[in-house]
Amino acid sequence: MTARRLCSEWTEINPDEYRGIWVYMQVDDGEINEASLQLLGQARKIADELETYAAAIFVGYKVKNLAKEAIYYGADKVIVVDDERLSKYTPNLYGDIIYRLALKYKPESILIGGTMRGRELAPYIANNLRTGITADLTMIEVNKETRDIILIRPPFGAWMLAHIKTRDRKPVMGSVRPNVFPTPEKDLSRKGEIIIEEVKEVIDPKMELIQYIPIKKKEEIPIEKAEIIVSGGRGLGSKEGFNLLKELADLLGGVIAGSRKAVDAGWIPHEKQVGQTGKTVKPQLYIAVGISGAAQHVFGIREAKRVVAINIDPDAPIFENADYGVVGDYKEIIPALIEEIKSIKKTKK
Amino acid sequence: MGLEIIVGIKWVPNTTSVNIDPKTGTLIREGIPSVVNPHDLTAVEMALRLKDRYGGRVTAISMAPPSAIAGLEHVIGMGVDRGILASDRVFAGADTLATSYVLAKVIEKIGDYDLIIMGHETIDSSTAHIGAQVASWLKLPYIYYAKEIDYNEKEKSIMVKRILENAFEIYKIKLPAVVSIAMHTYEPRRIKISNKLRAKMENLIQVWTSKDLDIDVNCAGLRGSPTVVSAIDFVPKVPRKNEIFNEKDPRKAAKWLIQKLIEEGLLDP
Numbered sequence: 001m002t003a004r005r006l007c008s009e010w011t012e013i014n015p016d017e018y019r020g021i022w023v024y025m026q027v028d029d030g031e032i033n034e035a036s037l038q039l040l041g042q043a044r045k046i047a048d049e050l051e052t053y054a055a056a057i058f059v060g061y062k063v064k065n066l067a068k069e070a071i072y073y074g075a076d077k078v079i080v081v082d083d084e085r086l087s088k089y090t091p092n093l094y095g096d097i098i099y100r101l102a103l104k105y106k107p108e109s110i111l112i113g114g115t116m117r118g119r120e121l122a123p124y125i126a127n128n129l130r131t132g133i134t135a136d137l138t139m140i141e142v143n144k145e146t147r148d149i150i151l152i153r154p155p156f157g158a159w160m161l162a163h164i165k166t167r168d169r170k171p172v173m174g175s176v177r178p179n180v181f182p183t184p185e186k187d188l189s190r191k192g193e194i195i196i197e198e199v200k201e202v203i204d205p206k207m208e209l210i211q212y213i214p215i216k217k218k219e220e221i222p223i224e225k226a227e228i229i230v231s232g233g234r235g236l237g238s239k240e241g242f243n244l245l246k247e248l249a250d251l252l253g254g255v256i257a258g259s260r261k262a263v264d265a266g267w268i269p270h271e272k273q274v275g276q277t278g279k280t281v282k283p284q285l286y287i288a289v290g291i292s293g294a295a296q297h298v299f300g301i302r303e304a305k306r307v308v309a310i311n312i313d314p315d316a317p318i319f320e321n322a323d324y325g326v327v328g329d330y331k332e333i334i335p336a337l338i339e340e341i342k343s344i345k346k347t348k349k
Numbered sequence: 350m351g352l353e354i355i356v357g358i359k360w361v362p363n364t365t366s367v368n369i370d371p372k373t374g375t376l377i378r379e380g381i382p383s384v385v386n387p388h389d390l391t392a393v394e395m396a397l398r399l400k401d402r403y404g405g406r407v408t409a410i411s412m413a414p415p416s417a418i419a420g421l422e423h424v425i426g427m428g429v430d431r432g433i434l435a436s437d438r439v440f441a442g443a444d445t446l447a448t449s450y451v452l453a454k455v456i457e458k459i460g461d462y463d464l465i466i467m468g469h470e471t472i473d474s475s476t477a478h479i480g481a482q483v484a485s486w487l488k489l490p491y492i493y494y495a496k497e498i499d500y501n502e503k504e505k506s507i508m509v510k511r512i513l514e515n516a517f518e519i520y521k522i523k524l525p526a527v528v529s530i531a532m533h534t535y536e537p538r539r540i541k542i543s544n545k546l547r548a549k550m551e552n553l554i555q556v557w558t559s560k561d562l563d564i565d566v567n568c569a570g571l572r573g574s575p576t577v578v579s580a581i582d583f584v585p586k587v588p589r590k591n592e593i594f595n596e597k598d599p600r601k602a603a604k605w606l607i608q609k610l611i612e613e614g615l616l617d618p
């Protein structure tokens with residue numbers, strides 16, 4: 001293979017020097033974000049396959065005490081930057097620290113949880129390193145001979161998965177939505193190395209966090225923890241359609257959720273979106289109403305025990321991904337269901 | 350005086366359910382009309398509101414094939430002052446690193462700017478990479494998911510209120526900076542035909558090629574993209590029962606479904 005001329009803006013690297021699988025550990029209010037722990041499980045797996053180490057990276061202030069926790073969840077090494085000047089997050093400041101750590105230690109991969117902050121931070125680090133990054137990957141494959149780390153994500157529409165390879169550059173970077181991978185078992189007997197990194201200088205981020213205002217959420221079961229979900233899509237036709245779904249969900253003791261098109265229409269908040277760029281849910285029962293069943297949506301319900309689909313179009317792909325399907329207008333089917341369940345409940349009493 | 354604002358817009362197919370040709374395995378894109386990425390219209394609306402409040406100028410930029418001129422005309426119709434399209438064969442096949450490189454070059458060439466505004470993400474690729482990458486190329490501070498922006502002219506800074514999963518945060522940021530706007534923050538204003546006509550009459554749209562931008566072609570398009578699609582396969586399907594009830598009577602359908610759920614122990618009879 002003839003060497004291709006690389007972009008003059010890319011610093012020269014020797015990919016063979018790069019070893020180790022890193023996970024950036026997001027810390028919120030003194031606790032490790034679940035998405036970071038889930039990625040440690042994946043890092044552990046890939047590291048074993050490539051016979052290298054898995055590392056957890058902490059950046060912040062008063063985060064030192066969390067290092068052990070990362071070892072229990074699978075890290076061989078923990079690199080900690082604990083500094084008062086990092087007590088307030090800004091993307092450039094944290095991004096620059098991780099970027100400089102990567103220059104020093106040369107990891108072959110960095111994985112970052114696809115939380116809102118993670119999605120903000122990851123592309124900045126990747127770009128500083130002049131390497132590629134894949135958003136919302138859902139699977140990871142490695143090739144032991146070539147040491148390629150292939151990140152797999154559902155691409156544009158349809159039922160395809162794109163295998164994304166990073167050529168010429170290291171580290172291979174990717175972000176992963178929360179709950180795409182399971183949280184590994186905590187193993188208190190695991191041992192590992194903790195490396196404390198001092199930073200001499202931090203950059204001037206030219207910005208400052210002035211105020212942090214927690215949003216008080218209503219005490220609701222988050223969709224990723226719900227046992228029964230009634231989910232609505234574009235087919236509901238309006239925000240009001242969700243009132244009907246809510247009535248059914250309440251009756252069943254479940255919660256409502258939605259497809260991306262329902263979220264895009266502003267009918268339901270993004271935190272209730274199911275799918276590749278939303279949440280992965282694991283209910284006993286998932287009822288998809290007016291949802292066509294695009295691959296990116298169905299991805300989020302692969303762990304559901306039973307899927308029910310209600311759709312007016314008999315050819316909607318959701319039926320191929322459902323256990324029980326009813327062809328019809330939800331405006332007729334849902335009220336009929338509500339009535340039927342109510343009458344059953346009454347006769348029981 | 351006022352704010353010099355640049356907004357990044359992308360011209361995307363107006364659907365997220367493009368199908369593939371089962372014979373050739375390629376995307377079927379024919380007949381699918383394109384639109385300005387809806388979240389970018391929110392970004393344009395934010396830019397126009399800032400201009401309404403503080404004065405200045407709004408420039409929309411895009412990297413795309415020439416057909417995207419229609420998208421720039423659309424936002425000019427909304428009130429954007431001018432559009433710049435970076436378009437060149439060598440830009441084709443770009444991943445987000447290579448795309449952001451070209452956009453950064455466009456911004457550098459524009460030169461005079463205070464604020465770069467991006468959409469939350471695009472509906473076709475949904476990466477939300479470009480804002481952070483542009484900030485990295487240009488060494489600028491940046492923040493995502495803004496809901497409100499206030500400008501302090503004396504200090505040349507902005508106050509940004511942004512939303513996270515379970516908190517709001519308020520940042521003070523020195524200009525120039527990159528800010529992406531949270532989806533659904535504002536309803537984009539309607540276009541005025543008179544504005545839109547100006548786009549052509551007054552030559553408000555320029556097209557810049559790699560030569561105009563003095564771009565190293567090894568940094569653009571497929572060549573400048575570290576990530577490539579190495580293979581495509583199909584999503585493994587979760588096996589499901591696929592029992593379908595297809596009769597007109599909704600009451601019968603409800604009874605059928607409830608019976609099934611009771612049999613499964615998913616519903617207490």
Ligand SMILES: Cc1cc2nc3c(=O)[nH]c(=O)nc-3n(C[C@H](O)[C@H](O)[C@H](O)COP(=O)(O)OP(=O)(O)OC[C@H]3O[C@@H](n4cnc5c(N)ncnc54)[C@H](O)[C@@H]3O)c2cc1C
Nearest residue numbers: 233234235259260275276277278290291292297312330365
């Ligand atoms: C990178 C990327 C990531 C994505 N991530 C996600 C994701 O995380 N989650 C997600 O959901 N999507 C995601 N999408 C979008 C996805 O491709 C689909 O566009 C989306 O899921 C479609 O939403 P929908 O089923 O509600 O709408 P549509 O596809 O418009 O389907 C509406 C359905 O309603 C039915 N219907 C209409 N009227 C009625 C009625 N009266 N009664 C019953 N049924 C009716 C129609 O027959 C149709 O099947 C993503 C796309 C991309 C490109």
Ligand SMILES: Nc1ncnc2c1ncn2[C@@H]1O[C@H](COP(=O)(O)O)[C@@H](O)[C@H]1O
Nearest residue numbers: 357358411412468470471476477478479
């Ligand atoms: N080709 C492009 N030209 C101009 N702006 C773009 C382009 N691609 C993405 N953007 C901007 O970057 C944002 C994030 O895009 P993405 O990273 O593709 O999700 C979009 O909302 C746009 O504001």
